[in-house]
Amino acid sequence: MGGTGRESEGSVITEKKQQTRRPSMYKVLLHNDDYTTMDFVVMVLETIFHKGVEEANRIMLNVHEHGVGVAGVYPRDVAETKVILVHDLARKHEYPLKCSLEKA
Numbered sequence: 707m708g709g710t711g712r713e714s715e716g717s718v719i720t721e722k723k724q725q726t727r728r729p730s731m732y733k734v735l736l737h738n739d740d741y742t743t744m745d746f747v748v749m750v751l752e753t754i755f756h757k758g759v760e761e762a763n764r765i766m767l768n769v770h771e772h773g774v775g776v777a778g779v780y781p782r783d784v785a786e787t788k789v790i791l792v793h794d795l796a797r798k799h800e801y802p803l804k805c806s807l808e809k810a
Contacts, residue, residue, distance in 0.1 A: 733779050735805065735807065736803065746799060750795060757777075757778075789806065793805060
């Protein structure tokens with residue numbers, strides 16, 4: 707009785723798109739000191755950061771000449787892991803090599 711003439715009212719279902727945000731990136735920095743050898747820094751760059759010989763040498767020289775150099779840019783968890791790996795390897799070889807991270 708007293709209907710509007712519509713049998714059913716249609717409804718629109720909308721799906722919200724989940725926006726995936728890129729993770730914040732962090733620079734992993736190597737710091738110069740007076741004790742860690744250049745060869746050791748190159749080895750660290752090759753083994754932990756998977757750099758080729760030429761790039762590892764370029765980064766090592768940048769660290770040596772400017773006091774700090776970027777070893778790589780990674781999501782936070784990867785960057786933190788690399789910092790730990792560098793410190794562990796340096797300690798094992800009795801070098802004071804310092805490694806840190808900063809937001810890119």
